[in-house]
Structures are given as structure tokens and as C-alpha cells.
Amino acid sequence: MNPQVLIDGLMAGALYGLGAIGVTLTYSILRFANFAHSELLTFGAYAALALSSALGALSAGLLEPIAPFSFGWALPLAGLVAVALTGLLALAVDAILFGRLRHRRSSIIVMVMASFGAALTLRSLIEFAFTSKPAYFTRELQIALPLGQGMRATPDQLLSLALAAILVIGVHLLLTRTAIGRSMRAVSENQALAGVVGVDVRRVIRVVWLLGAALACIAGIMSGLLVQLRPYMGFDLLLPLFAAAILGGIGSVPGAMLAGLIVGLAEAATVQLVGAEWRTAVAFVILVLVLLLRPQGLLGRAQA
Amino acid sequence: MSAAPAPPPALATRDLVAGYERDLPIVRGIDFSVRQGEFVVILGPNGAGKSTLVKAIAGLVPIHSGSTHLAGEDITLSPVQEKVRHGLAFVPQTENIFATLSIRENLQLAADILPRGRQAAQIDEVYSLFPDLASRRGARAGNLSGGQRQMLAVARALVVKPSVLILDEPSAGLSPKIVGEVFARLKALNGAGITIVLVEQNVKAALAVADRAVILVEGKLRHEGPAATLSSDPIVGELYLGARARQGENGR
Amino acid sequence: MSVELVAYGCFFLTMALTYAIMCLGLNLQWGQTGLFNVGIAGFVAVGAYVSALLTTPDVADRLGGFGLPMPLGWLGGSLSAALIAYLVGRLTIRLRADYLAIATFGIAAAVQLLALNLEPVTGGPFGIGFIPRPFAGRAGDPLLFSVLNLALVAAVVLLLYMALERLVRSPWGRVLRAIREDEPAALALGKNANRFRLQAFAIGGGIMGLAGAVQAHFIGFIAPENYLPMLTFQVWAMLIVGGSGNNRGAILGAVLVWGIWALSAAFISATFEPGQQARAASLQIALIGVAICAVLLLRPQGVLGEARVVSRHLLEAVGSRKIRVATDAQPVRQPPE
Ligand SMILES: Nc1ncnc2c1ncn2[C@@H]1O[C@H](COP(=O)(O)OP(=O)(O)OP(=O)(O)O)[C@@H](O)[C@H]1O
Ligand SMILES: [Mg+2]
Numbered sequence: 001m002n003p004q005v006l007i008d009g010l011m012a013g014a015l016y017g018l019g020a021i022g023v024t025l026t027y028s029i030l031r032f033a034n035f036a037h038s039e040l041l042t043f044g045a046y047a048a049l050a051l052s053s054a055l056g057a058l059s060a061g062l063l064e065p066i067a068p069f070s071f072g073w074a075l076p077l078a079g080l081v082a083v084a085l086t087g088l089l090a091l092a093v094d095a096i097l098f099g100r101l102r103h104r105r106s107s108i109i110v111m112v113m114a115s116f117g118a119a120l121t122l123r124s125l126i127e128f129a130f131t132s133k134p135a136y137f138t139r140e141l142q143i144a145l146p147l148g149q150g151m152r153a154t155p156d157q158l159l160s161l162a163l164a165a166i167l168v169i170g171v172h173l174l175l176t177r178t179a180i181g182r183s184m185r186a187v188s189e190n191q192a193l194a195g196v197v198g199v200d201v202r203r204v205i206r207v208v209w210l211l212g213a214a215l216a217c218i219a220g221i222m223s224g225l226l227v228q229l230r231p232y233m234g235f236d237l238l239l240p241l242f243a244a245a246i247l248g249g250i251g252s253v254p255g256a257m258l259a260g261l262i263v264g265l266a267e268a269a270t271v272q273l274v275g276a277e278w279r280t281a282v283a284f285v286i287l288v289l290v291l292l293l294r295p296q297g298l299l300g301r302a303q304a
Numbered sequence: 305m306s307a308a309p310a311p312p313p314a315l316a317t318r319d320l321v322a323g324y325e326r327d328l329p330i331v332r333g334i335d336f337s338v339r340q341g342e343f344v345v346i347l348g349p350n351g352a353g354k355s356t357l358v359k360a361i362a363g364l365v366p367i368h369s370g371s372t373h374l375a376g377e378d379i380t381l382s383p384v385q386e387k388v389r390h391g392l393a394f395v396p397q398t399e400n401i402f403a404t405l406s407i408r409e410n411l412q413l414a415a416d417i418l419p420r421g422r423q424a425a426q427i428d429e430v431y432s433l434f435p436d437l438a439s440r441r442g443a444r445a446g447n448l449s450g451g452q453r454q455m456l457a458v459a460r461a462l463v464v465k466p467s468v469l470i471l472d473e474p475s476a477g478l479s480p481k482i483v484g485e486v487f488a489r490l491k492a493l494n495g496a497g498i499t500i501v502l503v504e505q506n507v508k509a510a511l512a513v514a515d516r517a518v519i520l521v522e523g524k525l526r527h528e529g530p531a532a533t534l535s536s537d538p539i540v541g542e543l544y545l546g547a548r549a550r551q552g553e554n555g556r
Numbered sequence: 557m558s559v560e561l562v563a564y565g566c567f568f569l570t571m572a573l574t575y576a577i578m579c580l581g582l583n584l585q586w587g588q589t590g591l592f593n594v595g596i597a598g599f600v601a602v603g604a605y606v607s608a609l610l611t612t613p614d615v616a617d618r619l620g621g622f623g624l625p626m627p628l629g630w631l632g633g634s635l636s637a638a639l640i641a642y643l644v645g646r647l648t649i650r651l652r653a654d655y656l657a658i659a660t661f662g663i664a665a666a667v668q669l670l671a672l673n674l675e676p677v678t679g680g681p682f683g684i685g686f687i688p689r690p691f692a693g694r695a696g697d698p699l700l701f702s703v704l705n706l707a708l709v710a711a712v713v714l715l716l717y718m719a720l721e722r723l724v725r726s727p728w729g730r731v732l733r734a735i736r737e738d739e740p741a742a743l744a745l746g747k748n749a750n751r752f753r754l755q756a757f758a759i760g761g762g763i764m765g766l767a768g769a770v771q772a773h774f775i776g777f778i779a780p781e782n783y784l785p786m787l788t789f790q791v792w793a794m795l796i797v798g799g800s801g802n803n804r805g806a807i808l809g810a811v812l813v814w815g816i817w818a819l820s821a822a823f824i825s826a827t828f829e830p831g832q833q834a835r836a837a838s839l840q841i842a843l844i845g846v847a848i849c850a851v852l853l854l855r856p857q858g859v860l861g862e863a864r865v866v867s868r869h870l871l872e873a874v875g876s877r878k879i880r881v882a883t884d885a886q887p888v889r890q891p892p893e
Contacts, residue, residue, distance in 0.1 A: 033654035035594070035661075097849055106852075108653045109592045114852050116594060116657075120789060120845030127838040179416045182405070186413055189404050192364055195384035196394050197460065198417040231838075235785075239665055242658045277673045284662040291647050291655060 003149045005268045011157050011226065013264020014164035017257035018219040019237060020244035021171060022212035028188035028251030029208045030102075032111035036093065037216060038234030038241065039122035044086040044217025045224040045233065046130055049137060051078035063138075068155035070140035071225065079221050086217035090209040093118055119235075127231035135229040137221075160222045167215065168257045175253055180207055188251050240267075240283040247290045249297025259298060262286070312376030313337040314499040315361070315392070315468050320370035322360035329368055330356040332523035338468070338501055340375075343494045345510040345531065346503045347540070348520035354503045355397050357520065358470050362394035363387050375467065389417055393466035397473045397503070400457040403446030407437050410445050410456060414463040430459045433489075451482035458489065469493065470501045475509065487513045511535040559699050566702035568818065569811070573709045574771040576810035579794045580716055580803060581763030587800035588724060589756040590736040591645075592653070595660030596764055596791045598667035599637040601783035603765025604772035605671060607633035608684045611773070618684075619677045626688055630769045637765020642758040649750050649757065656757075664788065671780040683779030687772050709770060713807060716763065720803050732756055786841070790817065793844040796851050 023037050055074040056063040062074035097114050106114075144152035153161075175181035186194040187204045195201055223233055244263045248255025267282045290297060316337040323330040330353045338344050348354050359365040361372050363384030371380040374390050382390065402410050411430060415423040431438035434455050440448075445456055454474050461469055471490070475483040483506060491513045494500045504510035511517060511531045518528040519540065527539055534540060578600055585591045593599075607629035612621030624632075644663055648656040671678045678684065689695070691704040723729050735749045772778045790813065798809020817840070824836045 033658055035657075097853065100853060107590075109590060109657070110852060112592055112654045112657050114849055116792075117845045117848030117852065121842050121849065122845075124838040124840075124842035124845060128835055128842065131835055132838075182409055182413050182416065185405060185409075186402050189402050190399055192384075193396065193399060193402065196362060196364065196388065196396065197414050198385050198388040198464070199413070200385050239662055242661075246655070246658070278669070281666055281669050284666045287659065287662050288647065291651065291659065295651050295655075 002272060003151050005272050006265070007147070007151050007153050007157070008271070009265030009268030010161060010261065011153075011264070012267055013261035014161050015219050015222055015226075015260070016237070016240045016244045016263050017260025018164055018167060018215050018222070019241040020248060020256040020260045021168065021253050022215040022219075023241050023245040024248060024250055024252065024256040025184070025208050026212045027245060029184060029205060030098065030111070032108045032115065033242065035112065035115040035238065036119040036122060037115075037212065038238040039119050039126070040086050040090060040213050040216035040234070041220035041223070041237060042126055042229075042231060042234035043089055043122060043220070044082050044213070045220035045229050046126055046135075047085045047217070048075065048078045048082035048221045049130075049135055049224065049229055051081050052137065054078075065138070065140050069159060070138045070142045070154075070156050072138075075137055075221075075225070079218070082221065083214045083217045086213040086220075087210040090213035091206060093122075094205070094209055123231055123235060130229075130231060132231055135224075137225050137229075156225055160226060163218070163222070167218065168253070171211070171215070172253050174211075180204070184208060236280075239280070239287070240264075243283040243287040243290070246295075247286060247297055249300040252297065252299040255297055255299030311340055313373070314340045314342070314375060315470075315501065316373040317357075317361065318371045318373070320357070320360065320372065321368040322356060322365050322370075323368060324356075324365060326366075326368070330365075330523050331360055333370070334520075334523075334525055336518065336525065338499055341494070341497060341499055343491070343500045343513065343515045344502070345514035345517045346501065346520055347505075347507055347510070347517055348526075350505075352520045353523040354520050355472050356523075358394065358472050358501070358503055359396070362392065362396075362470065364396075388464060388466070391464075391467035393461035393464060393469045395457045395461050395469070395471040395474060397476065401445045401448075401453050401460065404444070406442050406444055407448075407456060408441040410460050411437075411463050414460045418464060426463055426465065430463050433462070434459045450477050451479075451485070454478065454482075454486055455489075458486070462493070466498065468499045468501065470503075472503045473505060474502070475504065475506045480509075483509055507540065508535070563698045563702045566706040568815075570702070570706045570709045570774055571771075572811040572814040573706075573713050573807075574767055574774060575791065575794060575814050576713050576807040577716060577767035577770060578764050578791045579798065579806040579810040580713075580720060581760040581767065582791055582795050583760075583800060583803060583806040584720060584723075584763065585757055585760035586795065587802065587806070588729065588736065589732050589753055589760075591649075591753060591757050591760075592657040593660045593757075593760070594657050594788060595644075595662070595664030595667075597783040597785060597787040598660070598664030599641060599761045599764035600768035600771070600787060601664075601667050601671060601780075602637045602640055603633035603768030604778050604783070605633075605678055605684070605768075606636040606765070607769035608687045608772050608778055609677070611688050612684060612686055618675075618679055621684075626690065626773060629773070630766060633769030633772075634762040634766035637768065638758045638762030641761020641764075642754065644761075645754045645757040649753050664783075664785065668780055668783060671783065678780075681780060683777065683782075685777045687776050687778065689773055689776045705774060709774065712766075712770060716766075717803055717807065724803070728752070728755075789841060789844050790814075793847060796847055 019037070019041060022040070023034065026034050026037065052063075052071075052074040055078055056072070061072075062077070063072040065072055097118055098111060101111055101114055142154040142156060144154045145158075146152055175184060183194065183199045183204050184207070186197065186199055187201055191201055194204075220234065223237070227233075240260075240263050244259040245256055246259075247262065248257070248259035263283055263286055266286060267279050270282050271279050317334050320331055320334045320336070321329045332353075334357060336357075346354050346357070356365055360367050363382070363386075367380055371378055373379065374387070374392050377390065379387055379390055379392070387394075402413065405413065411427050412423070415427050418426060431441070436452060437456055437459055445453065448456060458469075458471070458474065461471075474486055474490075478486065487509055490500055490502065494513075502510060502514065511534060514531040516528065517531050517534045519526050527534075529537070578596060581599075582593060582596060585593050607626075609620045610622050610624045610632045611626055611629035613623050614621055640663065644659050645656065648659045671683075672681055674680070689705075690708050691701055694701045694704060724732075731752055735752055791810075794809040794813040795806055796809070797813050798805035798807070800806075820840055821837070824833055824840075828836050
């Protein structure tokens, strides 16, 4: 097998991992599969695009590529604001929709259906605003650097990989070492008891939305940078994200990242061995296998 | 009851009606009050609404009408996570620890509501009360034995130095020896000044440690009296056997 | 002129009624049983492709066709879809409620992929043509032809409607309702809830497959792009507009939404220049999404039946403390350890 599979798989896998961490966190705290999570990704990417072009219009210098990378300062700056905007969007959707349903003690499946409705709405509005034409953060072409063993990666790819690693470690530390992380794990195990112990469950839910949205936004920007932006970019990631979240074990951050990498590598290998047209089947096959063999996932929630 | 105005009851409910669904009250009008430093046990047959009563006080079951008071302060409307900040600690009947967290994390979680400077000291104080837990602080709570879990649940409640501690059947599923140990701990805590409300099925053991007992039947208080006299009162057996309590024997 | 209009009206109604069949299948799954299927397009596609494969004349560059009579194609199509629904349900129904949703979402994507890539069987992106049409002998008389087709599809819908109504009122249907409204109570009554759920899901899937087959034979040509997620969204909109849990509503909703859809599509193509049409169409989908959320927020009882009246009686009848309705106060259990 061509060793380049490793790089391609890691790239896709890092992206899946980031998205899947968001899915797994919101899932373990809010207790439903959020079909709208993918739209946070899409929204984040487009928000960053709009903001960075606005910044570029203000000062063309901001679009000037930074040393080895293909983008200028406009993108990271826009990214920061986009993260905040995506978080606000998640909080708004929760206030308008999920929060009310939760308050009514709606069943899981009503929440899932609501997330489905929210996803349809968001995705279509994004398509309306930005059209379905693919868009790009930058037109710069990058030369892939040789990494030895016949592997190559562009500076953008390496940067994304490093950023993903930092974020995963950061989230893991947040969950295991801080008071808010402890509260999150407590709520995910037993919401009522968490309240009894003094945890403000509503605050924890807000933090989880913000965290999930931030990770989704960053994954969306990465995907836009490394591939392209399309209104369906998130929708197409939904199956790999769910597969990774379930494979990793709902609630487990290391599990989600590991499973994201597994899905990414399996896809890259499939593209090599079977053919690119079967790539999207990989996530489904993995999903079926996990549900069949180990529905609690690789690392389960206990590992959190 | 003594009408002395001076100290308000440590815990009181006024005509409390509560239940899981709007039009289905389980607790049906309860006036209940516990003096500062008292040890009260709530008895009653299965399904009488004992858990529902204490969960309503703790803020886990919707209150339909009436009120709850802690040291004279109305806490009916304060959300569940606020009650512990008022000094009311609650140990639920089941799933009363976080099995996926370590012992240390269970205690630290409870301590998180305290000012940062006091957290470590109060956790250490609890460890000194429960040396068994102290020696295994890194262990996952889910791996503890039944008795140790109850100890951890009590320890977790004590971290915040509550003025009132409510426990829902802490003896369930424990061997008589361990039950004796748990109850001895509770008695000692009560001796140290903590007001204790204990829901129990284990009538004998509970009456042996409590000052006073109340009996709950079908969501209403049916009888109350000093623990010492109640243990020989035939009314207890009668209520437990489900015989209709005659109206005349209500209250006292 | 008026002949054309009538013929068009028949065509429109026939199409709408094929959606009504899908909607009836979804109603059995969601409206009656509370099973969330986000892969409708996949089950419809399976029905369409299997029936097409079974009934088309033999061709050189593709497996089959087997030239079987049309009724056999319909039967094969709906049985295959039912089988797939059964397998998906078998895999997920015992797990969390939302795993079924995720799995159906995956099935639709997988079916779409197979249709596209399995060229020797499905014809790949070009699809399958020359699917025998009912009353093909009368195709010379457009009016008669379209009336006959409408009559046939209407008869299918009517039969299905009557069968489903009977099913809903049967003891089986009552158990389904009990399960939907309060699973713990139904379980305590000694019913194996998952078996009933699985049956309902498979039958619903089979009905969707039948819809796919009927539609394929009516149009005479199928391709993967007929079965995009869009189809799933549309059928959901139909059920929601019609009112879930109600078979007559499901049929009515299908006709209504298909009508609105066709009209607004015509409006869009007349008003917007070609470059902007896709854009305007995306607003249509946004509306479906808003409608779903609005119904959940504003008319929750319309989505999942008559609230808890039944469960209360069950609770009292059984009088057991084993029955506990999940509330905030009781932690919802996570997937099996
Ligand atoms: N989560 C719940 N939702 C709805 N009804 C409930 C719930 N929990 C308990 N009930 C009902 O409330 C009534 C009282 O239950 P409760 O748990 O308060 O009794 P209890 O006195 O604590 O019994 P035990 O001694 O067995 O613990 C019972 O009829 C029970 O079925
Ligand atoms: Mg109880």
C-alpha cells in the first residue's frame, strides 16, 4: 500500500475526530444524537469565509499568505470570531428549540427529530445565502513537502494536524483536570445527582454547546481550507462523525479522536485498495460493525 | 408542639403536595418539621411516598403546592443545585455516587461549590472521618463495595458541612453488620450537631438511633412519636401491614 | 386542451399518491410506533430497483432483467425493502432510540452509493430504463392511459389504507400504541416491546419499498438521483402536514405537500433566472425544517399521540412500583455496558 494513505487518512481522521468529539460531548450531556451538529461545522466554515473576505476587503495585507501556509492573517482572525459566532448559534438554537423541548421532558426521539428539522433549516439557509457553488478560503497553490518514505503533506495539512492534536489534548485536560470538566462528566453520568451535589446543570449544558460548537467550527474551517466549502460539507460528514462517536464510545473524548482516526485511515485505505467511489461506504460499514459487535464502543463512557 | 418563637425548625414543610406529574400528587399535604439537632426517621410501607417527599424537599420532584423551609428560610422555589448551598445535603436512595469518577473526584465535585481556599481542608476532614475512603482515593467509585458506596455517598454529602442531612434508605442492600456501622456513623454525626432526616425500611435499627419517628402512608403523615415508645407501639406493625389507619389516630 | 389538462391532473395525482404510500409506511413507523426513520429514500430506492430488476426485459450489459410480471416485481420490491428494514431494526432497536435514526441515515447513504457504483446491477448513474408500465397497451390514448394508471395507484392506496386501519385497530395496533406512549408500562404488561417495534418497522419499510416499485413502474425510468435525502425530507413534510398517527392525514398530507411543492417549483422556475433557481429551491427545504421544528414546539401532542392518558391507566392498573416513567429526577440509562 502506498504510504501516502497514512497521511491522507490522518488528515481526514483528525477532522472527523474533532467533529466527533463535539458529537460525543453533546450526546453524553444532552442525551440525543444531534443531527444538526454537522451544520455547526458548515456554519463555522462559511462564517469564517465571510469574515475573512470582509477583513481582506478592509486591508489587503491581511490576505497576504503567512510564510509556508496558503492563507493570510485574515483567516485565523476570522476563525476566532467564527468560533464565537458558532457558539452563539448553538446557544440560540438551544434556547429556541432544544431547551424548550428538554424543559417539557420530551423523549429522546423528539429531540432527534427536532435536530433533524434544525439541520434542514440551517443547511438550506446557508445554501440560500452562499449558493451551492464550492468556495475557497484561498486560491494559493501549495507544494507538498516530502516527509520521507514517499509521504508528502502540505504545510496547511501539517498545521491542521498539529492544531487538532492540541485541541484534543486541551479538551481532554479540561474534562479531567478542571471543575467544569468534572461537572460535565458528572452530568453525563447522572444529571439528577449532579444537581443534588450542587452542579448547575444548565450552565454545564451551555458550556457543552459552546465547546462542541467551537470544535465544529474549527473542523469546518480545516475542511474548507484543505478541501473546499460547500453547503453540504457538514451533511456529508455526518455519517463519519456519528460512526466515530459511536465507535469511540459515547462520552469518551480520547475514544472519539481515536475512532475518528480509524475511520479516516479506513477510508484512505479503501480509496487505495477498492476505489474512491466506495469511500463513503466505509463509515456505514464501521457503524454497522460497531453496533453489531460492540455497541458501547471502543473506550465506552467509563474512560472519559 | 412547643410554640417557643426562638429557633426556627431546621427543616419544615407546610402542606406540601408533590408528585412526578402535574395531576397526580404522590405526597398529599404534609406538615413536617424537624428541630435543630434532631434525628428523625421517616417510616412507611413501600410506595408510601417517602422517597418522593424527600426528593421534593431536595428539589428533584416538582412541588405542586405548599412550601419547604430550611432554618426558617423558604427554599421551595430555589433550584436543586442551590439547596445544597443553603446547607441541605441529600443522599438519594439509589445511584447516589458517580460510579465513573474516582473517590477523590466525587468528593472534589461536592467541594467545588466551596471557596477555593476551604476545599482541600474540608475534603481532608471527611477523609479523616472515613479512613477506608482515604486509603483508596484514586479508585473508581464504581469499583467500591455496597457499604463503601454508601459511605462515599454520606462522605460526599458531608464535604460541604451541611446543617441538615437527608438520607433515603442508606441501609438498602447492606448486611446487618454494615448497617450497624452506617447508623453508628450517622448517630455520631448527629451528636456533632448535624440535623438528620433518615428514610428507612429497617424499622428496628432506625428506631434505635433516632429521636423521633414519623410514619407516612399513602402520601400522608399517619403517626408520629418518640422513637423509644414507637418501637413497642402496635400501630407500627398495623400500618406496615397495610391495615387502614383509622382517622382518629391521625397525627397525635 | 382540456384532455391534456385532465391527463396532467391524473399524472399529478398519481405521483402524489405514490408519495402517499411512502407516507403511510412512515406513519406506521413514526406515527403509530414512534420509530424515527431518516432513510426513507433508501427503502424506496430498494423497492424501485428490485422491482425494476425483476420485471425489465433481459439486457446485455446488466444483471437481469428477468422479465417477470409486474405484480411479482412489486412484491419482490416491497419484500426486499422490508427485509432491509428488518435487518436495520434488528441491529439497532434494542439499543438507544436514536441509534435507529443514525442507522437509517446510513442505510440511505449506502443504498445511494450502491445504486451509483454497482453498475452491473443498477446501471450506475444512468439508472434503469424501459421499466414496464401498467396498461402500456393503452399508451396510445393518453387520457385513458393516465386515468387507468391513476385508478390503479388509487386502488393500491385504498387497499393499503384499509389494511392499515384494520391493523391499527387490532390488538397488535393497540400494543404498538401502548409501547409508543409508555414503554415501561407496556413491558411490565409482559409484552415484548422490541418484537412489536421490529415488526412495525419492517412492515413500514416494506410499504416504502412498495411505493418505490409503484412509482418506478409509473415513471418507467429510475436513476440514483431520484433517491437523494431530499425525498426523505419531503415525505417527512407530508406526514407532518397531514398529522402523524393518522392514516387519512398521511394521504392528504402527501397530496397537499406534493401540490404545494409542484406549484412552488413551477413558480420558482417561472420567476427566477436559471442561475438562481437552486437557491430559491433551498428556501423550500428550509421551510420543511422550520415546519418540523414548529410542529414539535407548538403541537407536540400532534406528533406523538394523545399524551399520557393511556399510560396513567396502565400505571394504575398494574399498580406496581416497578413502572417508573423516566423524568429528570431519574437518570436515563446509557447503552448497555
Ligand atoms: N419517577 C417516578 N415517576 C412516576 N411515579 C413514580 C416515580 N417514582 C416513584 N413513583 C411512584 O410514586 C409512588 C411513591 O413512590 P416512592 O418512591 O416515593 O415510595 P417510597 O415510600 O419511597 O417506597 P420505598 O420504600 O419502596 O422506597 C409510587 O406509587 C411510585 O410508583
Ligand atoms: Mg423510597
